[in-house]
């Protein structure tokens with residue numbers, strides 16, 4: 292039974308603490324009644340039974356523990372801060388897609404005023420002094436809502452628990468000093484907002500944010516899950532075979548270089564953020580931090596590197612609040628500036644970002660009109676963020692110059708412009724497709740970005756749409772689809788690039804921003820046409836170019852495809868327009884059309900070992916002839932627009948607060964609606 296405790300048998304070592312219990316005390320033969328008095332007496336007796344050394348050791352231990360307690364309490368501040376933030380990360384509910392976690396509040400840096408007023412172009416929005424922080428909601432200017440309700444609720448719960456602890460004021464001050472995003476990077480506002488040229492103010496909080504943050508988050512639905520799955524599959528291929536390179540070649544399990552700047556990775560950053568792919572984003576961020584170097588002797592195309600790299604970095608900075616991306620954006624922005632050193636100030640097409648030299652293509656001194664007029668959103672935003680007006684000045688000058696040029700046809704522009712004379716060349720050919728497309732898109736989007744004040748941009752846009760209606764619109768047979776053809780020296784051609792399918796979305800965006808309802812009508816007609824460019828083809832995927840039948844012929848569809856045009860590069864334009872149309876109308880048919888397209892991408896372009904590929908023949912479902920290349924815009928644009936199309940959350944990139952650049956990178960509207 293309880294035959295004397297083990298301690299009784301212990302050797303009587305003096306430096307050893309032992310407590311001996313007598314059997315009576317242990318089992319209490321009548322003496323034990325559990326009264327307080329009994330317990331006090333019993334403890335005191337035991338204490339007295341200890342040797343002096345034993346008592347001293349115990350007292351010393353108590354004193355030591357007390358001192359440790361005080362020290363650790365005093366140093367709670369820092370660990371608390373990171374612990375709080377870390378636990379926000381760690382404790383988030385794991386969503387149904389493994390590894391899928393959600394975006395934290397986003398941070399929008401405050402506008403920065405630039406002194407110069409560029410004619411009819413607006414001043415950059417004025418800065419206000421930083422406001423005192425609003426702690427309970429974490430970083431101010433929350434724009435992106437978390438895509439999943441469960442995760443979001445948990446996040447919010449954790450956040451409020453963290454700030455409701457005692458010592459609130461002290462902790463809040465610390466929370467304000469370091470903003471942490473879900474990717475785990477601590478962003479110090481002081482640090483993140485201090486470019487070399489001038490200091491950027493802290494994010495300013497739009498009045499609508501608080502109310503918006505209280506709205507119920509919308510859960511991710513099955514179609515969005517399918518997009519996440521597709522993205523992950525594409526990313527797997529890129530990661531396994533092309534990591535850090537420009538494009539994946541999924542069939543040969545290798546890569547191709549264009550600029551040697553990790554194009555796909557940069558283009559995909561904000562898509563990962565929006566899709567909530569935390570792990571992938573963190574890994575890519577590390578690559579940007581450690582490997583993305585622009586000091587390279589390499590020629591890059593001004594337009595492509597602006598829309599993909601500068602645009603991608605700026606939007607990722609806005610969504611994440613991570614100053615790393617702004618620093619990189621400033622670096623590439625500065626390195627692209629030599630392109631504007633031309634006799635006419637119309638930029639050259641190519642820049643050597645290591646040497647700081649620029650030049651036109653070898654065979655001409657012309658630049659493409661779409662290229663020189665579709666870099667404005669990015670450079671203007673860079674000026675706003677850095678306070679350095681040179682970026683905006685350079686691109687505004689191009690727009691002002693093009694505004695005054697002759698050679699337009701009812702607002703329609705030719706495709707080339709000379710960098711010496713500043714005049715349009717190859718006059719008489721008008722298209723909304725390659726080489727002119729995004730000129731029209733950026734007229735509207737710059738007007739929106741700048742708060743709808745730049746009248747010249749709006750005028751040019753409105754005139755151009757009238758020009759489209761007058762010269763380029765026709766209807767096909769037999770379905771009477773409205774399409775946008777081309778005009779060459781007075782001759783109409785029923786040719787339409789898939790690239791033109793950006794137009795319905797842009798028209799709808801204009802109508803949403805108060806332009807004539809006619810534009811919305813035209814958008815509805817054109818998106819139907821763009822959908823038919825998929826639906827009437829054997830694989831359900833659009834070719835690069837179609838020709839519409841103007842006359843009904845037995846057994847002929849509306850869409851004809853020439854052998855040289857039957858490739859599909861995984862382009863985004865139709866899905867992009869479907870997204871705008873769904874956002875503005877709520878008509879589910881647009882989601883259904885997008886869903887069909889996604890399924891056909893999966894059917895004909897998905898490579899089992901990872902990645903998606905461009906194909907050579909959309910008319911051959913048995914062998915669509917894979918091209919072995921995944922363009923960076925498939926991740927940057929196509930899948931992002933798919934995800935947004937399937938979302939019912941209008942605050943997931945709210946179109947009254949953001950404007951997408953032509954590579955689907957959302958940039959803030961300076962004066963949100």
Ligand code: DMJ
Nearest residue numbers: 729862863864924953954
């Ligand atoms: C992208 O780089 C951009 O959308 C650009 O405006 C047109 N071409 C591709 C996508 O098709």
